[in-house]
Amino acid sequence: MLEMTTRMLAQMDPLEHVVARELFHFEVFGYPVVFSNHMFMVSVVTILLMILLPLSVRGGGLARRGFGNLIETVCVFIREDVARPFLGDRTDSYIGYVWTVFFFILALNLFGMIPTRQIIYLLTGRENNLGGAATANIWIVGALSLITFLSIHISGIREHGLWGYIRDFVPKVPWPMRPFIYLMEIIGALVKPLSLTIRLFANIFAGHILIATLFLFIVIFRNYAVGGLTVAAVVAASLLELLVAFLQAYIFTFLSAIFIGFAVNPDH
Protein backbone atom coordinates (compact mmCIF):
# COMPACT_ATOMS: atom_id res chain seq x y z
CA MET A 1 0.00 0.00 0.00
CA LEU A 2 2.85 2.36 0.94
CA GLU A 3 4.59 1.58 -2.33
CA MET A 4 1.39 2.19 -4.28
CA THR A 5 0.78 5.50 -2.47
CA THR A 6 4.36 6.57 -3.07
CA ARG A 7 4.09 5.81 -6.77
CA MET A 8 0.77 7.57 -6.89
CA LEU A 9 2.08 10.71 -5.23
CA ALA A 10 5.38 11.16 -6.92
CA GLN A 11 7.71 9.71 -9.46
CA MET A 12 11.39 10.37 -8.86
CA ASP A 13 11.42 12.54 -11.94
CA PRO A 14 9.23 15.66 -11.54
CA LEU A 15 9.09 16.01 -15.33
CA GLU A 16 6.98 12.82 -15.40
CA HIS A 17 4.01 15.01 -14.46
CA VAL A 18 4.21 17.28 -17.48
CA VAL A 19 5.58 15.25 -20.39
CA ALA A 20 3.20 14.15 -23.14
CA ARG A 21 2.37 10.43 -23.17
CA GLU A 22 1.11 8.40 -26.07
CA LEU A 23 -2.41 7.03 -25.71
CA PHE A 24 -2.60 5.43 -29.16
CA HIS A 25 -1.37 6.10 -32.66
CA PHE A 26 -2.67 5.76 -36.21
CA GLU A 27 -1.45 6.44 -39.71
CA VAL A 28 -2.50 9.21 -42.09
CA PHE A 29 -1.17 8.81 -45.64
CA GLY A 30 1.58 6.56 -44.31
CA TYR A 31 2.69 9.04 -41.61
CA PRO A 32 2.32 7.95 -37.98
CA VAL A 33 0.16 10.30 -35.89
CA VAL A 34 0.42 9.97 -32.11
CA PHE A 35 -2.61 10.82 -30.00
CA SER A 36 -1.21 12.02 -26.65
CA ASN A 37 -2.77 12.63 -23.25
CA HIS A 38 -2.54 16.39 -23.92
CA MET A 39 -4.47 15.99 -27.18
CA PHE A 40 -7.01 13.98 -25.22
CA MET A 41 -7.37 16.87 -22.73
CA VAL A 42 -7.74 19.40 -25.54
CA SER A 43 -10.50 17.23 -27.08
CA VAL A 44 -12.29 16.78 -23.74
CA VAL A 45 -12.16 20.53 -22.98
CA THR A 46 -13.33 21.42 -26.50
CA ILE A 47 -16.32 19.07 -26.32
CA LEU A 48 -17.21 20.18 -22.78
CA LEU A 49 -17.06 23.89 -23.69
CA MET A 50 -19.08 23.33 -26.86
CA ILE A 51 -21.80 21.65 -24.81
CA LEU A 52 -21.65 23.57 -21.51
CA LEU A 53 -21.32 27.17 -22.69
CA PRO A 54 -24.28 27.21 -25.13
CA LEU A 55 -26.38 25.31 -22.54
CA SER A 56 -25.51 27.76 -19.76
CA VAL A 57 -26.53 30.85 -21.74
CA ARG A 58 -29.62 29.31 -23.36
CA GLY A 59 -32.89 31.22 -22.88
CA GLY A 60 -32.55 33.37 -19.79
CA GLY A 61 -34.73 36.45 -20.22
CA LEU A 62 -33.49 39.59 -18.50
CA ALA A 63 -31.29 38.01 -15.86
CA ARG A 64 -29.73 34.56 -15.95
CA ARG A 65 -29.17 32.49 -12.85
CA GLY A 66 -26.38 30.35 -11.51
CA PHE A 67 -23.70 29.19 -13.95
CA GLY A 68 -25.27 31.12 -16.85
CA ASN A 69 -25.04 34.32 -14.84
CA LEU A 70 -21.38 33.63 -14.05
CA ILE A 71 -20.55 33.02 -17.71
CA GLU A 72 -22.43 36.16 -18.76
CA THR A 73 -20.62 38.27 -16.15
CA VAL A 74 -17.24 37.02 -17.36
CA CYS A 75 -18.23 37.60 -21.01
CA VAL A 76 -19.41 41.15 -20.29
CA PHE A 77 -16.23 41.92 -18.34
CA ILE A 78 -14.02 40.66 -21.18
CA ARG A 79 -16.01 42.54 -23.81
CA GLU A 80 -16.33 45.88 -21.98
CA ASP A 81 -13.12 46.04 -19.93
CA VAL A 82 -10.65 43.97 -21.91
CA ALA A 83 -11.59 44.19 -25.59
CA ARG A 84 -13.54 47.45 -26.08
CA PRO A 85 -10.79 49.87 -24.95
CA PHE A 86 -8.58 48.53 -27.76
CA LEU A 87 -11.06 47.36 -30.38
CA GLY A 88 -13.55 50.24 -30.05
CA ASP A 89 -16.42 50.04 -32.54
CA ARG A 90 -15.06 46.81 -33.98
CA THR A 91 -15.32 44.95 -30.64
CA ASP A 92 -18.33 42.85 -31.61
CA SER A 93 -16.61 41.66 -34.79
CA TYR A 94 -13.69 40.12 -32.90
CA ILE A 95 -15.10 39.37 -29.46
CA GLY A 96 -15.95 35.79 -30.48
CA TYR A 97 -12.27 34.93 -30.77
CA VAL A 98 -11.36 36.75 -27.55
CA TRP A 99 -14.06 34.91 -25.56
CA THR A 100 -13.13 31.56 -27.07
CA VAL A 101 -9.45 31.99 -26.26
CA PHE A 102 -10.21 32.95 -22.66
CA PHE A 103 -12.55 30.08 -21.88
CA PHE A 104 -10.44 27.54 -23.75
CA ILE A 105 -7.18 28.42 -21.97
CA LEU A 106 -8.89 28.77 -18.59
CA ALA A 107 -10.56 25.37 -18.97
CA LEU A 108 -7.29 23.73 -20.08
CA ASN A 109 -5.44 25.29 -17.12
CA LEU A 110 -8.10 24.22 -14.63
CA PHE A 111 -8.49 20.69 -16.02
CA GLY A 112 -4.71 20.37 -15.94
CA MET A 113 -4.84 20.86 -12.18
CA ILE A 114 -7.04 17.80 -11.64
CA PRO A 115 -4.77 14.80 -10.95
CA THR A 116 -6.86 12.53 -13.20
CA ARG A 117 -4.13 9.91 -13.63
CA GLN A 118 -3.65 9.54 -9.90
CA ILE A 119 -7.39 9.47 -9.18
CA ILE A 120 -7.96 6.71 -11.76
CA TYR A 121 -4.95 4.82 -10.39
CA LEU A 122 -6.27 5.12 -6.85
CA LEU A 123 -9.75 3.94 -7.83
CA THR A 124 -8.86 1.14 -10.24
CA GLY A 125 -5.22 0.33 -9.43
CA ARG A 126 -4.42 0.53 -13.15
CA GLU A 127 -1.62 2.57 -14.70
CA ASN A 128 -3.07 5.07 -17.15
CA ASN A 129 -2.10 8.20 -19.04
CA LEU A 130 -5.40 10.04 -19.03
CA GLY A 131 -5.26 13.68 -18.03
CA GLY A 132 -2.43 16.18 -17.72
CA ALA A 133 -1.87 19.88 -18.19
CA ALA A 134 -2.18 20.57 -21.91
CA THR A 135 -1.04 24.19 -21.46
CA ALA A 136 2.24 22.86 -20.03
CA ASN A 137 2.91 21.53 -23.55
CA ILE A 138 4.75 24.15 -25.58
CA TRP A 139 3.38 22.84 -28.89
CA ILE A 140 -0.25 23.25 -27.85
CA VAL A 141 0.39 26.75 -26.47
CA GLY A 142 2.41 27.51 -29.60
CA ALA A 143 -0.54 26.47 -31.75
CA LEU A 144 -2.81 28.82 -29.77
CA SER A 145 -0.31 31.65 -30.23
CA LEU A 146 -0.10 30.88 -33.94
CA ILE A 147 -3.88 31.21 -34.20
CA THR A 148 -3.64 34.57 -32.39
CA PHE A 149 -0.82 35.62 -34.74
CA LEU A 150 -2.98 34.78 -37.78
CA SER A 151 -6.01 36.52 -36.22
CA ILE A 152 -3.96 39.69 -35.63
CA HIS A 153 -2.76 40.02 -39.21
CA ILE A 154 -5.88 38.71 -40.94
CA SER A 155 -8.03 41.19 -38.99
CA GLY A 156 -5.59 44.00 -39.84
CA ILE A 157 -5.70 43.13 -43.54
CA ARG A 158 -9.50 42.71 -43.41
CA GLU A 159 -9.93 46.20 -41.93
CA HIS A 160 -7.41 48.15 -44.01
CA GLY A 161 -6.73 46.04 -47.07
CA LEU A 162 -3.31 44.49 -47.73
CA TRP A 163 -1.64 47.70 -48.93
CA GLY A 164 -3.15 49.86 -46.18
CA TYR A 165 -2.06 47.37 -43.52
CA ILE A 166 1.51 47.22 -44.85
CA ARG A 167 1.65 51.05 -45.06
CA ASP A 168 0.55 51.49 -41.41
CA PHE A 169 2.63 48.57 -40.14
CA VAL A 170 5.39 50.88 -38.81
CA PRO A 171 5.19 54.21 -36.98
CA LYS A 172 5.87 57.36 -38.99
CA VAL A 173 9.66 57.68 -39.26
CA PRO A 174 11.98 59.48 -41.71
CA TRP A 175 11.96 57.53 -45.00
CA PRO A 176 15.63 56.38 -45.00
CA MET A 177 14.92 54.52 -41.77
CA ARG A 178 11.75 52.84 -43.05
CA PRO A 179 13.26 49.59 -44.44
CA PHE A 180 15.19 49.08 -41.21
CA ILE A 181 12.14 49.79 -39.04
CA TYR A 182 10.06 47.44 -41.24
CA LEU A 183 12.62 44.70 -40.61
CA MET A 184 12.45 45.33 -36.87
CA GLU A 185 8.65 45.38 -36.84
CA ILE A 186 8.49 42.13 -38.82
CA ILE A 187 10.86 40.43 -36.39
CA GLY A 188 8.86 41.99 -33.53
CA ALA A 189 5.62 40.64 -35.01
CA LEU A 190 7.15 37.16 -35.13
CA VAL A 191 8.45 37.46 -31.57
CA LYS A 192 5.02 38.47 -30.18
CA PRO A 193 3.46 34.97 -30.49
CA LEU A 194 6.69 33.56 -29.10
CA SER A 195 6.35 35.75 -26.01
CA LEU A 196 2.69 34.68 -25.64
CA THR A 197 3.77 31.04 -25.89
CA ILE A 198 6.62 31.26 -23.42
CA ARG A 199 4.60 33.19 -20.84
CA LEU A 200 1.69 30.75 -20.69
CA PHE A 201 3.75 27.58 -21.12
CA ALA A 202 6.42 28.54 -18.57
CA ASN A 203 3.92 29.56 -15.90
CA ILE A 204 1.86 26.38 -16.10
CA PHE A 205 4.93 24.13 -16.61
CA ALA A 206 6.77 25.66 -13.67
CA GLY A 207 3.74 25.38 -11.39
CA HIS A 208 3.31 21.68 -12.08
CA ILE A 209 7.03 20.99 -11.68
CA LEU A 210 6.99 22.87 -8.36
CA ILE A 211 4.14 20.75 -7.01
CA ALA A 212 5.76 17.52 -8.25
CA THR A 213 9.07 18.53 -6.66
CA LEU A 214 7.39 19.32 -3.35
CA PHE A 215 5.84 15.83 -3.35
CA LEU A 216 9.33 14.36 -3.77
CA PHE A 217 10.24 15.55 -0.26
CA ILE A 218 7.83 12.96 1.16
CA VAL A 219 9.63 10.18 -0.72
CA ILE A 220 13.10 11.49 0.17
CA PHE A 221 12.63 12.20 3.90
CA ARG A 222 9.89 9.71 4.82
CA ASN A 223 8.88 11.30 8.11
CA TYR A 224 5.67 12.86 9.36
CA ALA A 225 7.04 16.35 10.01
CA VAL A 226 8.31 16.81 6.46
CA GLY A 227 5.16 15.08 5.16
CA GLY A 228 2.91 17.57 7.00
CA LEU A 229 4.95 20.54 5.86
CA THR A 230 4.98 19.26 2.29
CA VAL A 231 1.21 18.82 2.21
CA ALA A 232 0.78 22.38 3.54
CA ALA A 233 3.23 23.69 0.92
CA VAL A 234 1.47 21.75 -1.85
CA VAL A 235 -1.91 23.18 -0.79
CA ALA A 236 -0.41 26.69 -0.86
CA ALA A 237 1.26 26.08 -4.23
CA SER A 238 -1.97 24.62 -5.63
CA LEU A 239 -3.90 27.72 -4.55
CA LEU A 240 -1.25 29.84 -6.24
CA GLU A 241 -1.61 27.66 -9.34
CA LEU A 242 -5.35 28.28 -9.26
CA LEU A 243 -4.65 32.02 -9.35
CA VAL A 244 -2.08 31.51 -12.11
CA ALA A 245 -4.60 29.48 -14.15
CA PHE A 246 -7.02 32.45 -14.18
CA LEU A 247 -4.28 35.07 -14.46
CA GLN A 248 -2.53 33.48 -17.43
CA ALA A 249 -5.81 32.91 -19.28
CA TYR A 250 -6.61 36.59 -18.67
CA ILE A 251 -3.15 37.79 -19.78
CA PHE A 252 -3.20 35.71 -22.98
CA THR A 253 -6.69 37.03 -23.77
CA PHE A 254 -5.76 40.58 -22.88
CA LEU A 255 -2.63 40.60 -25.04
CA SER A 256 -4.50 38.94 -27.93
CA ALA A 257 -7.13 41.71 -27.70
CA ILE A 258 -4.42 44.41 -27.57
CA PHE A 259 -2.54 43.01 -30.58
CA ILE A 260 -5.74 42.61 -32.61
CA GLY A 261 -6.75 46.13 -31.51
CA PHE A 262 -3.43 47.58 -32.73
CA ALA A 263 -3.84 45.81 -36.06
CA VAL A 264 -7.43 47.04 -36.44
CA ASN A 265 -6.77 50.60 -35.15
CA PRO A 266 -3.07 51.27 -35.87
CA ASP A 267 -3.24 54.85 -34.56
CA HIS A 268 -4.73 53.80 -31.24
Place this chain on the structure above:
Amino acid sequence: MESEAQLTDMDEKKRDTNTVRSSLKWMGAGIEFCGVVSVFAFFGYLLDAHFHTSPWLLLTGFFIGFIGMTYLFYKESKK
Protein backbone atom coordinates in the same frame (compact mmCIF):
# COMPACT_ATOMS: atom_id res chain seq x y z
CA MET B 1 -23.32 69.62 -6.61
CA GLU B 2 -23.29 66.09 -5.28
CA SER B 3 -23.76 64.63 -8.76
CA GLU B 4 -20.85 66.75 -10.04
CA ALA B 5 -18.61 65.36 -7.31
CA GLN B 6 -19.73 61.83 -8.23
CA LEU B 7 -19.00 62.55 -11.87
CA THR B 8 -15.50 63.73 -11.01
CA ASP B 9 -14.89 60.58 -8.97
CA MET B 10 -16.09 58.47 -11.88
CA ASP B 11 -13.89 60.41 -14.30
CA GLU B 12 -10.89 59.91 -12.05
CA LYS B 13 -11.57 56.20 -11.79
CA LYS B 14 -11.96 55.98 -15.56
CA ARG B 15 -8.71 57.88 -16.06
CA ASP B 16 -6.89 55.58 -13.60
CA THR B 17 -8.27 52.50 -15.38
CA ASN B 18 -7.13 53.89 -18.73
CA THR B 19 -3.66 54.62 -17.34
CA VAL B 20 -3.37 51.07 -16.01
CA ARG B 21 -4.61 49.69 -19.33
CA SER B 22 -2.23 51.74 -21.43
CA SER B 23 0.66 50.63 -19.23
CA LEU B 24 -0.39 46.98 -19.53
CA LYS B 25 0.17 47.10 -23.27
CA TRP B 26 3.90 47.13 -22.47
CA MET B 27 3.64 43.78 -20.73
CA GLY B 28 4.97 41.86 -23.71
CA ALA B 29 7.58 44.51 -24.56
CA GLY B 30 10.45 42.92 -22.61
CA ILE B 31 10.43 39.61 -24.45
CA GLU B 32 9.86 41.43 -27.77
CA PHE B 33 12.87 43.67 -27.13
CA CYS B 34 15.12 40.73 -26.18
CA GLY B 35 13.78 38.65 -29.08
CA VAL B 36 14.53 41.26 -31.74
CA VAL B 37 17.98 42.06 -30.30
CA SER B 38 18.75 38.30 -30.18
CA VAL B 39 17.71 37.84 -33.82
CA PHE B 40 19.98 40.71 -34.94
CA ALA B 41 22.86 39.37 -32.82
CA PHE B 42 22.28 35.91 -34.31
CA PHE B 43 22.43 37.30 -37.86
CA GLY B 44 25.72 38.98 -36.86
CA TYR B 45 26.99 35.66 -35.48
CA LEU B 46 26.14 33.86 -38.75
CA LEU B 47 27.88 36.57 -40.79
CA ASP B 48 30.88 36.39 -38.42
CA ALA B 49 31.12 32.65 -39.01
CA HIS B 50 30.96 33.25 -42.78
CA PHE B 51 33.46 36.12 -42.99
CA HIS B 52 35.66 35.01 -40.02
CA THR B 53 35.31 38.41 -38.34
CA SER B 54 34.26 37.22 -34.88
CA PRO B 55 33.06 38.96 -32.73
CA TRP B 56 32.61 42.25 -34.59
CA LEU B 57 29.49 41.56 -36.67
CA LEU B 58 27.79 39.88 -33.70
CA LEU B 59 28.41 43.03 -31.64
CA THR B 60 27.28 45.24 -34.54
CA GLY B 61 24.05 43.20 -34.87
CA PHE B 62 23.46 43.43 -31.14
CA PHE B 63 23.88 47.22 -31.05
CA ILE B 64 21.81 47.79 -34.22
CA GLY B 65 18.98 45.73 -32.68
CA PHE B 66 19.32 47.49 -29.34
CA ILE B 67 19.33 51.01 -30.76
CA GLY B 68 16.54 50.19 -33.25
CA MET B 69 14.24 48.72 -30.60
CA THR B 70 14.91 51.63 -28.23
CA TYR B 71 13.97 54.04 -31.03
CA LEU B 72 10.87 52.01 -31.93
CA PHE B 73 9.69 51.88 -28.31
CA TYR B 74 10.32 55.62 -28.03
CA LYS B 75 8.09 56.20 -31.07
CA GLU B 76 5.43 53.84 -29.69
CA SER B 77 5.42 55.62 -26.33
CA LYS B 78 4.84 58.96 -28.09
CA LYS B 79 1.68 57.67 -29.83
